[in-house]
Amino acid sequence: MTIVTLIEKILARACGSAKVCPDEFVVAKIDCAMMPESFRMIPELLTRAGIDAKTFTVWDTERFVVFIDHQVPPTSVNRAESQKLSREFATKLHIKYFYDIFCGVGHQVMMEKGHVKPGQLIVGADSHTTTYGALNAAATGIGASEMAYVIKTGELWFKVPETIRFELNGRLGDFVFPKDIMLYIAGKYGTEVAQYKAIEWGGPVVDDLTLDGRMTMANMSVELGAKFGVFRADSKTMDFLRITTDRSFQPVDSDSDATYGDKFFIDASEIEPQIAAPHSVGNVRSVSAMKGTSIDQAVIASCCDGRMEDLRIAAKLLRAKKVHPKVRFYIAPASWKIYKQALNEGILRIFLDSGVLVENPSCGLCTGYQGILAKGERCIAAIPRNFKGRLGSPDAEIFLASPATVASSAIRGKIVDPREEGM
Amino acid sequence: MTSLIGRVRKFGDNTDTDTIAPSSILYLPMSELMKHTFEPVFPEFYRTVRQGDVIVAGNNFGCGSSREQATAVMKELGIQYIVCESMARIYYRNCIALGLYPIMSKGVSLVFEEGDEIKIDTEKGMLENVNTKRFTNFKPLSIVPQQIVDCGGILSLLKAITDKENK
8 A cells, every 4th residue: 555645646657666755866757847048058058068069959849848038128238148049049959839028937838838737747947846836746946957957868866855734724814815825834934844845735725725826835835945835636727727738637646644744734814914024035924013114116026926816906906096106016917828818807907007017027027137126225025035135236125925915015105904905 | 085174154044046146147157157156145255255165054055046056156166065054955956966065964053153164074974163173964965966966967967978879
């Protein structure tokens, strides 16, 4: 009898074993690999290693996906040259799935275009690759050199992680969102609670969440140190996949009596809107403790917080209101699909009427390529990270919050509790 | 060589990759990029770093983005080892992939201060503060990552594969 977690099942299948155990080293076949603009580094890395980039090939062009998403549009000659290099090298390698600037943030597009399927093992040259766990995939970030190895061989070494389970019971309060759950956990258990481990998300609260919400949680699993952050596949997952892919796939679930490294039980009813204060995702307080802090900028964007659900709640709060005159409010939908849907739903109109600067889909607002902060400025942002200097000056401050808290605060010019503003 | 001595450069907890290699300079060539290492928290670092220095840091070193430049820059600057209480997962993988031996040792920040001399023995898993004669230990790498580090990183393995193919 085998009693194993879903991550162990995925890794066992990927390495051709009947069973794998935590701490075991395996070489696994990769079902799909994604690389954002750092793809431009590959020819140089190969050349420096004495490998001929001209004869280099991709193991399977159906399984390798490349994006230009981080600096769209480019803001310097250096960056324009990098993107040109990416396009040229992609052509040389006959990359079938090359998503240029008209698509959006890679992680979102990976899911929308059907590159992510349940039960798969996926690597991406970006830390937020964990997002695909929302679709029951074991997905994780690696660096560029490891990606070069994957591109050629289609496989990579892994240490089988211990799985820990977070079980969310109770009910989320009004104006409390998956983003708040993640910040709450980072604050309560620390940003290393899942270091080297796989998180399995479960419980009635998780079952009730939309896929958008689960994506936010899978995304931020890496902020807890996790290698993977996975959800079981349910009818919502199947509804999503029916639109994105016509290929077959095999969802996986943990055995009911699977052994976990640890189990955490969280009463979601206790979670208030949360704020991560500078300069760590784990520096968390409830919004009531931060109320009144003045802000210069507000941001809703990224593979973490730029989906329809995020835009809808922001629009609901902004309708017939104005962004505070002293605040610059930037919103970037995560993908062009979301961008167009927001247009169709009248959401972009609400944003524009209220004084939001709507940016094109890209990673820019979360990576310090757009919307740069000056020294001494404060920004409240629905993005995954608030590291010192991430959005510009190291002497600026970034406060993380849910899109609802961000939108409410942008209207008032200071951090506010969305429960008081949104009723 | 399994034992060597270097000068300690001390860092705290949660030193993230945005701090090690800020995104604004990621597109510069390594010769330029290296001048900005740790700039947001330690602007003097580049001017004071010496070949053979050893980073000794707190928890969660290298957390954040997967940008490999944040690891590659250490090699360029001549950092011999990164020793920390704990290391973020992708940074750990990038160290292995680039042939840089990562050392994790709980309590290590209490044993070393900036400028101390550290003696590292990777075979025995021993760290010694040459100045204070205090010791602490660590678990040497497992065989799989050790083999990758020994051959100089994952691209050396890749080169062997492509060489074989091109024969």
